Every structure is written in structure tokens, then in C-alpha cells.
Amino acid sequence: AQKITQTQPGMFVQEKEAVTLDCTYDTSDQSYGLFWYKQPSSGEMIFLIYQGSYDEQNATEGRYSLNFQKARKSANLVISASQLGDSAMYFCAMRSLRGAGSYQLTFGKGTKLSVIP
């Protein structure tokens, strides 16, 4: 079974500062993918970044980067130069890429990020 843990229910960050949102996962699979989604107050789910378990380099997408530490089973999202528009809920998710668990996309409970002007 897969499990995602996000231990920060809410966080504050000053505008233009960097912030790290924590995500740890539990799986017995060797091949899996990790995802981060953003959910603004309008409610839609926006895909941000993906990391494969066999990717040697940490994923980056613009101001988003994923700090992937496989041995520690962590996949923290780093947002650089925070903007007011980054205020939202952020969800970490994972999916096995092989085997019976590969159909299910499992989400954490989310972290609410508030950017302070």
C-alpha cells in the first residue's frame, strides 16, 4: 500500500522568499512517480512537477523544484521567490509505475501556503 504524509497543515512565507513544503512517502515498490499539485481557492487542480524514482536529477519547473531524497523517502517541493499568487493548497501524490498499484494515484492531505506581502 502507498501512503503520502504531509506534516505541515499550513505555512506562511514572505513574498519573494523561498519556501519548502514537506512530503514523505511510503511504498514497497521500486518504480514510482511523485507529483505535486496546486489547488488555488478557485478549486481546480493544477499539476506542477513530476519526479520519477529512477531519475538521477531533481526535477525543476521554473520556480518549482523537487528535492528528492530516495533513501529518506522524501519529495519536498521548493518554491523560489514566492509570489502572492502562490497562496494555495499544495498536494503531494504518488503512483507506482509497475504492478498492481500502478493504477492508483494516492494523495497526501495537503499543505495550505499563505504568501504574506
Place this chain on the structure above:
Amino acid sequence: NAGVTQTPKFRVLKTGQSMTLLCAQDMNHEYMYWYRQDPGMGLRLIHYSVGEGTTAKGEVPDGYNVSRLKKQNFLLGLESAAPSQTSVYFCASSYPRTGRTTEAFFGQGTRLTVV
């Protein structure tokens, strides 16, 4: 680009009533999912489908049924609605697992209130 479309966007039901939520995707995705989102609980998987004519239970399937008669559509049914089913429902779709990036694309959500 329609992507994933959910119908309806809002609905209020009385306890015991039935309804069907429709999800349609135009990206030729094999996999489709229904999630519910409740405060503090994240997204929990209700049912999913890996292809036309196949469905499977997720984490919280009780009280719901699904059907996938066409590849592009995934229906979620509530036979006898209960207040505990008050939630925001999301449909999502994705390519099969063999792709490098297998992110799911989400619909805009359906806010359901059962009174």
C-alpha cells in the same frame, strides 16, 4: 481544449435521492478516476477505471457505483444519498503507467451537498 469536463458543477440533494455525476475527457486517456475531497482529508480515491468496460474500487467506495461504457466517459452514481456524501468530487484521467510523465488531468470539480 476541453480536457476533463464534469457535469454538474453544483448540486443539492435530499437524503435518499439518487444522482449521477458525469465525467468526460477528450484526451484519449485510458485511466479515469473519481475522488472526493473533504476538509483536512486531501483527495481520497472512490473508484477508478483502467479502460472501457472495467472499473475497480478505491479507498472509499461504499455508497457509490461507477460505469465506463465508453472510453471517454466515467459516471459516478449515488443510489441513496447520505449527508456523509456531502463533498467536492473530482474526476481525473491519465495515460497508462508506461509513460515517463503520467500526471493526471483533473476536472473542475462538483460541489455536492446532501441535506
